[in-house]
Amino acid sequence: MKALGIAALIGLSIVLLVWGLRGYLTRRFQRDADWIARNRQRFNPEPVDAKRWTIYYYVAFILLLLVLVFITPNPLFGVVFWLILLAVPKIIVESMWQKRRRQIDLQLPPAISSLANSLRAGLTLVQAIQRLSENAPEPIRTEFRIMANRYSFGAGIEVTIDEARDRLKSQNFNLFASALLVNREMGGDAAETLSRISRSLDKLHHMRQTVEAHTAEGRTNIKVLLVAPVILLLMMSTADAEGVKMLFTTSQGYAVLMVAGVFIAAGIFFAGKITHAEI
Numbered sequence: 001m002k003a004l005g006i007a008a009l010i011g012l013s014i015v016l017l018v019w020g021l022r023g024y025l026t027r028r029f030q031r032d033a034d035w036i037a038r039n040r041q042r043f044n045p046e047p048v049d050a051k052r053w054t055i056y057y058y059v060a061f062i063l064l065l066l067v068l069v070f071i072t073p074n075p076l077f078g079v080v081f082w083l084i085l086l087a088v089p090k091i092i093v094e095s096m097w098q099k100r101r102r103q104i105d106l107q108l109p110p111a112i113s114s115l116a117n118s119l120r121a122g123l124t125l126v127q128a129i130q131r132l133s134e135n136a137p138e139p140i141r142t143e144f145r146i147m148a149n150r151y152s153f154g155a156g157i158e159v160t161i162d163e164a165r166d167r168l169k170s171q172n173f174n175l176f177a178s179a180l181l182v183n184r185e186m187g188g189d190a191a192e193t194l195s196r197i198s199r200s201l202d203k204l205h206h207m208r209q210t211v212e213a214h215t216a217e218g219r220t221n222i223k224v225l226l227v228a229p230v231i232l233l234l235m236m237s238t239a240d241a242e243g244v245k246m247l248f249t250t251s252q253g254y255a256v257l258m259v260a261g262v263f264i265a266a267g268i269f270f271a272g273k274i275t276h277a278e279i
Contacts, residue, residue, distance in 0.1 A: 029051075029054060032054045032057065032058075033050040033051045033053075033054040034050070035090075036048070036050045036053050036054055036057070037050035039093050039097070040053075041146070041167075042097055042100075042167065043096075043097075043100065043139075043142070044142065057089075061082075061085075061086065064082060064085065065078075065079070065082045068081055068082050073248065073249050074249070074254075077248075077254055080254075100139050101168060101169075101170055103139055103140075104139055104140050104143060104168065104170065104173070105170055105172045105173075105201075105205075106205065107136070107137060107139075107140040108140065108170075108172050108173060108176065108201060109198045109199075109201040109202045109205070110198070111132055111136050111140050111144070112176055112194050112195075112197055112198040112201070113194070113195065113198040114131075114132060114135075114136070115128050115129070115132060115194055116190075116191040116192075116194035116195045116198065117191075118131055118132075119190055119191040119194070120191045125157060125180070125184075125190070126148075126151055126157060129144055129147055129148055129151075130144075130148045132144040133145040133147070133148040143164060143167075143168065146164065146167075147160045147161070147163075147164050150163065157184070158181060158184065161177045161180055161181060162177070162181075164177065165177040172201050172204070175197060175200075175201070176194075176197055176201075179193050179194065179197050180194075222268055225264060225267050225268050226264075226268065229260065229264060233247075
């Protein structure tokens with residue numbers, strides 16, 4: 001009976017806490033739903049029930065919290081690890097988006113060249129974009145399909161181009177979009193302008209490849225910083241298993257792991273700053 005009373009008290013406390021924070025929780029739910037909808041559109045123009053997927057997202061993390069609390073030797077460590085894992089989905093999605101955007105940057109020069117050829121053949125800009133939305137390779141085809149869909153639903157071509165520029169946040173696409181918008185406002189030979197931009201982006205790509213070749217050693221060092229601690233920990237576990245076990249079962253061990261994690265993260269951050277170069 002005593003255990004049942006404690007469980008009832010804990011449940012009532014949780015209900016009161018949720019009720020007191022209902023305003024914040026509602027706003028947070030809406031922000032997460034907007035984040036899911038926005039990132040879904042980044043990868044696929046098809047609509048999605050963002051609120052339903054947000055509920056799935058919450059349920060999955062609640063189940064993960066329960067699993068971590070039960071399987072870790074120290075429940076507090078499980079909660080701290082769970083809080084760290086909360087940031088993982090956004091990191092993964094952003095990494096996938098950066099990879100997709102790099103692919104789009106690589107595909108943009110030939111796409112612009114194809115757009116210029118379509119304009120020379122007598123097609124309008126909208127018709128040329130629709131043609132790219134059908135024939136261009138993925139993932140840039142999806143971007144042009146979103147633009148074509150937005151125009152077919154009544155958005156102006158200038159608004160459509162601006163939306164694509166804001167969505168991609170790519171310097172290369174920004175140059176392409178700005179040239180299109182200026183050309184539509186000032187007039188001129190749009191096909192020739194696009195051809196020059198395509199050639200310029202090709203040269204920029206070759207320059208970036210040169211820089212990446214010169215900074216390859218630094219990027220390798222970052223990978224070593226990530227892998228070396230795990231390898232050293234495994235090697236130490238074969239020589240002193242009890243000592244390594246203390247890292248994961250005592251408060252002092254948790255402190256050592258957190259300090260080591262901070263130093264590793266700082267090393268990776270500064271190495272990344274050194275090897276990253278804007279062109």
